[in-house]
Amino acid sequence: MIENKSVLAIIPARGGSKGVPRKNIRDLAGKPLIAWTIEEAQKSIYIDRLILSTDDEEIAEIARNWGCEVPFLRPLELAQDHTPGIDPVLHAMETLPEYDYTMLLQPTSPLRLSEDIDACLEHCIKQSAKACVSVTVTDKSPFWMYYLAESSELQPIIKTDRPVLRRQDAPDVYVLNGAIYVAKSDWIKQNRTYLNAETIGFVMPKERSIDIDAMIDFTIVETILKETRLQEEK
Structure with missing residues (x-):
């Protein structure tokens, strides 16, 4: 919770990614891509409940193995190429309606840290904003x-x-940068988006803002992660 307000965090991971097939569970530096987001979200001091929204049983099982709750499988009609990104969020909110804030954490931002997640929430609260999204x-x-x-x-x-x-x-x-979206749950239901004139921005550094969309992005992020490990070992 943050200032007595409960927080639901949703990781969306459909099975039918086109650019990189099975992208969300593809290995990245020894872990499936979704694991990087799961692990950082689990470190958050504010998230009350972390869930994965997927239509794919294999993705669901891998998420469970990494300690993420999968309370339902998303209907197939909400996992199509043309499905608006907000629809899985609204579906999860209808299933789990009791949270004051709802956060979206896309698995394609593996360099995002728990510190970013918590700082974005703090920024939203401090600014008395309806919604806040990460930018770079x-x-x-x-x-x-x-x-x-x-x-x-x-x-x-x-x-x-x-x-x-x-x-x-x-x-x-x-x-x-696609890493963090957070808003008051009632506001999301009313506006059906995280982005409008009331949304504020939370600035993240470039080095943690890479969004994985193609195979070259896997290579770039893996290189960064290996270099970071080498520096930590020195």
């Missing part, structure tokens, strides 16, 4: 992004009377 500074500023017009002319995404010519003059721009 992007290296690729939209001030230097363009689209191609019909005749291949470069048209800036952001049009301004004063072009930003130097990187150091550009304001910091943030992107969702």
